Amino acid sequence: xxxxxxxxxxxxxxxxxxxxxxxxxxxxxxxxxxxxxxxxxxxxxxxxxxxxxxxxxxxxxxxxxxxxxxxxxxxxxxxxxxxxxxxxxxxxxxxxxxxxxxxxxxxxxxxxxxxxxxxxxxxxxxxxxxxxxxxxxxx
Numbered sequence: 001x002x003x004x005x006x007x008x009x010x011x012x013x014x015x016x017x018x019x020x021x022x023x024x025x026x027x028x029x030x031x032x033x034x035x036x037x038x039x040x041x042x043x044x045x046x047x048x049x050x051x052x053x054x055x056x057x058x059x060x061x062x063x064x065x066x067x068x069x070x071x072x073x074x075x076x077x078x079x080x081x082x083x084x085x086x087x088x089x090x091x092x093x094x095x096x097x098x099x100x101x102x103x104x105x106x107x108x109x110x111x112x113x114x115x116x117x118x119x120x121x122x123x124x125x126x127x128x129x130x131x132x133x134x135x136x137x138x139x
Contacts, residue, residue, distance in 0.1 A: 005053035010116040014062045018044070021069055028053075034125045037061040039068055056122040063109040072108065075101020 003026060007015050018024060023043045028050045035057040036047040044065050048058065067074070079097050082088045092100075106123070113123055 006048065006055055006058040008055040010118065011055055011059040011062060014059065014066060014116070018062060018065050018069060022065060035061050037064055039065060056118045057125065059113060059116060059118060060109070060123060063112055064105060066112070067105055067108060072105075074104040074108070078104070 006026070021042065022039070025043070025045045027045055027047050029047050030050050032047070033049050033052060035049065038045045038047070046058065046061050075098065078101050082092050082097060110120075110123060114120060
Protein backbone atom coordinates (compact mmCIF):
# COMPACT_ATOMS: atom_id res chain seq x y z
CA UNK A 1 0.00 0.00 0.00
CA UNK A 2 1.34 3.41 -0.97
CA UNK A 3 1.57 5.56 2.18
CA UNK A 4 4.71 7.59 1.48
CA UNK A 5 2.67 10.80 1.23
CA UNK A 6 1.12 10.16 4.65
CA UNK A 7 4.17 9.27 6.73
CA UNK A 8 6.98 11.80 7.11
CA UNK A 9 9.83 12.51 9.52
CA UNK A 10 7.41 14.37 11.83
CA UNK A 11 4.83 11.61 12.31
CA UNK A 12 6.70 8.35 11.70
CA UNK A 13 7.27 7.77 15.44
CA UNK A 14 3.53 8.17 16.07
CA UNK A 15 2.64 5.85 13.17
CA UNK A 16 5.07 3.24 14.53
CA UNK A 17 3.69 3.53 18.07
CA UNK A 18 0.08 3.13 16.95
CA UNK A 19 0.96 0.13 14.82
CA UNK A 20 2.46 -1.54 17.90
CA UNK A 21 -0.89 -1.51 19.69
CA UNK A 22 -3.44 -1.42 16.87
CA UNK A 23 -4.21 -3.31 13.70
CA UNK A 24 -4.13 -0.39 11.23
CA UNK A 25 -5.79 -0.26 7.85
CA UNK A 26 -5.77 2.64 5.39
CA UNK A 27 -8.68 2.94 3.00
CA UNK A 28 -8.38 5.42 0.15
CA UNK A 29 -11.75 6.96 -0.72
CA UNK A 30 -13.03 9.04 -3.62
CA UNK A 31 -16.29 10.24 -2.09
CA UNK A 32 -14.97 12.68 0.51
CA UNK A 33 -12.38 15.42 0.98
CA UNK A 34 -11.94 14.99 4.72
CA UNK A 35 -9.81 12.46 6.53
CA UNK A 36 -11.44 10.27 9.17
CA UNK A 37 -10.70 7.29 11.36
CA UNK A 38 -12.83 4.62 12.96
CA UNK A 39 -11.57 2.61 15.91
CA UNK A 40 -13.03 -0.47 17.46
CA UNK A 41 -11.08 -2.24 20.17
CA UNK A 42 -7.56 -2.59 18.75
CA UNK A 43 -8.50 -2.10 15.10
CA UNK A 44 -8.44 1.23 13.32
CA UNK A 45 -9.36 2.20 9.77
CA UNK A 46 -8.07 5.49 8.43
CA UNK A 47 -10.10 7.00 5.59
CA UNK A 48 -7.88 9.02 3.26
CA UNK A 49 -9.12 11.06 0.29
CA UNK A 50 -7.51 9.60 -2.82
CA UNK A 51 -6.91 13.08 -4.25
CA UNK A 52 -5.54 14.63 -1.05
CA UNK A 53 -2.81 12.43 0.39
CA UNK A 54 -0.99 14.57 2.93
CA UNK A 55 0.82 13.91 6.20
CA UNK A 56 -0.71 16.86 8.12
CA UNK A 57 -4.38 15.72 8.09
CA UNK A 58 -3.27 12.10 8.46
CA UNK A 59 -1.37 13.07 11.61
CA UNK A 60 -4.54 14.68 12.97
CA UNK A 61 -6.26 11.28 12.66
CA UNK A 62 -3.26 9.50 14.16
CA UNK A 63 -3.58 11.77 17.19
CA UNK A 64 -7.23 10.76 17.66
CA UNK A 65 -6.02 7.16 17.92
CA UNK A 66 -3.12 8.23 20.14
CA UNK A 67 -5.63 9.55 22.69
CA UNK A 68 -7.43 6.20 22.71
CA UNK A 69 -4.07 4.46 23.00
CA UNK A 70 -3.42 6.52 26.15
CA UNK A 71 -6.89 5.61 27.50
CA UNK A 72 -8.24 9.15 27.06
CA UNK A 73 -11.94 8.84 26.18
CA UNK A 74 -13.27 12.38 26.56
CA UNK A 75 -16.32 12.07 24.30
CA UNK A 76 -17.44 8.75 25.75
CA UNK A 77 -17.05 10.04 29.30
CA UNK A 78 -19.06 13.14 28.46
CA UNK A 79 -21.85 11.05 26.92
CA UNK A 80 -21.97 8.78 30.00
CA UNK A 81 -22.20 11.78 32.33
CA UNK A 82 -24.96 13.40 30.31
CA UNK A 83 -26.93 10.18 29.89
CA UNK A 84 -26.99 9.67 33.64
CA UNK A 85 -28.70 13.04 34.17
CA UNK A 86 -32.35 13.52 33.24
CA UNK A 87 -31.99 17.29 32.98
CA UNK A 88 -28.78 17.20 30.93
CA UNK A 89 -30.27 14.67 28.46
CA UNK A 90 -32.90 17.31 27.65
CA UNK A 91 -30.26 19.93 26.84
CA UNK A 92 -27.59 18.05 24.89
CA UNK A 93 -28.37 16.27 21.62
CA UNK A 94 -26.31 13.29 20.48
CA UNK A 95 -24.89 15.37 17.63
CA UNK A 96 -23.85 18.16 19.99
CA UNK A 97 -22.18 15.70 22.36
CA UNK A 98 -20.25 14.18 19.44
CA UNK A 99 -19.10 17.65 18.39
CA UNK A 100 -18.13 18.63 21.93
CA UNK A 101 -16.18 15.40 22.46
CA UNK A 102 -14.33 15.97 19.20
CA UNK A 103 -13.52 19.56 20.19
CA UNK A 104 -12.20 18.44 23.58
CA UNK A 105 -10.07 15.82 21.81
CA UNK A 106 -8.70 18.58 19.60
CA UNK A 107 -7.71 20.65 22.64
CA UNK A 108 -5.63 17.71 23.87
CA UNK A 109 -4.23 16.90 20.41
CA UNK A 110 -3.17 20.34 19.20
CA UNK A 111 -0.02 20.72 21.37
CA UNK A 112 1.29 17.36 20.09
CA UNK A 113 0.49 18.36 16.51
CA UNK A 114 2.35 21.65 16.87
CA UNK A 115 5.28 19.90 18.59
CA UNK A 116 5.58 17.73 15.48
CA UNK A 117 6.14 20.92 13.45
CA UNK A 118 2.84 21.01 11.58
CA UNK A 119 1.16 24.33 10.86
CA UNK A 120 -1.80 25.25 13.06
CA UNK A 121 -3.92 26.17 10.01
CA UNK A 122 -3.54 22.59 8.72
CA UNK A 123 -4.89 21.05 11.94
CA UNK A 124 -8.52 21.19 10.81
CA UNK A 125 -9.91 20.64 7.31
CA UNK A 126 -12.04 23.80 7.49
CA UNK A 127 -9.76 25.76 9.80
CA UNK A 128 -11.24 29.16 8.86
CA UNK A 129 -14.92 28.11 9.01
CA UNK A 130 -16.82 29.10 12.16
CA UNK A 131 -18.50 25.91 13.37
CA UNK A 132 -20.78 27.40 16.01
CA UNK A 133 -23.55 29.77 14.96
CA UNK A 134 -26.13 31.62 17.04
CA UNK A 135 -28.82 29.37 15.56
CA UNK A 136 -26.95 26.27 16.59
CA UNK A 137 -26.56 27.58 20.14
CA UNK A 138 -30.28 28.41 20.26
CA UNK A 139 -31.11 24.79 19.42
